[in-house]
Amino acid sequence: MPDPGTDVTQLFRNEDWFATTAEAVAELFDPAVESVRRGVAPARSTPASTGSVRCGSTGSGPWASYHVQVDEMFDVGDSVVVLVRDRARRHGTDVEVELISGALWTFGNGKIVRVQFYATARSFERRLASRASCAPGESQAGVRSR
Numbered sequence: 001m002p003d004p005g006t007d008v009t010q011l012f013r014n015e016d017w018f019a020t021t022a023e024a025v026a027e028l029f030d031p032a033v034e035s036v037r038r039g040v041a042p043a044r045s046t047p048a049s050t051g052s053v054r055c056g057s058t059g060s061g062p063w064a065s066y067h068v069q070v071d072e073m074f075d076v077g078d079s080v081v082v083l084v085r086d087r088a089r090r091h092g093t094d095v096e097v098e099l100i101s102g103a104l105w106t107f108g109n110g111k112i113v114r115v116q117f118y119a120t121a122r123s124f125e126r127r128l129a130s131r132a133s134c135a136p137g138e139s140q141a142g143v144r145s146r
Helices: 009-013 015-028 050-056 121-133
Strands: 029-038 044-047 063-076 079-090 096-108 111-118
Touching: 009 015, 009 063, 015 029, 015 111, 029 121, 079 121, 096 121, 111 121
Parallel strands: 029 111
Antiparallel strands: 029 044, 063 079, 079 096, 096 111
């Protein structure tokens, strides 16, 4: 991850920079990696290339600047919980907004096989709290076993 002071909008706007970054991390991802977005209507689950995972974003959109800070990471079985603080400023304003969210990165055969992005910390906390009552065949991280 870049330093929290790094403006990552260029990762989305500069195709050469993005291609170089995607190539550098491609071996970490299973070719059939699934990207799931929760807490946004409607929730989406799609096959994803390394490009579409792009930190859970579909692009830099209206953001003049965008900063990502990983607050905490911890292991939950075959997954890693990543708690994130995003700060951004829209074009035409000096006001910065902050979003505290989370993601669940699941591994299989040494590669990332699924990434679940949660739009808010609250939606993520609810999912983590429900892991204590897992259905048969579901891991403690709330992800179906493969």
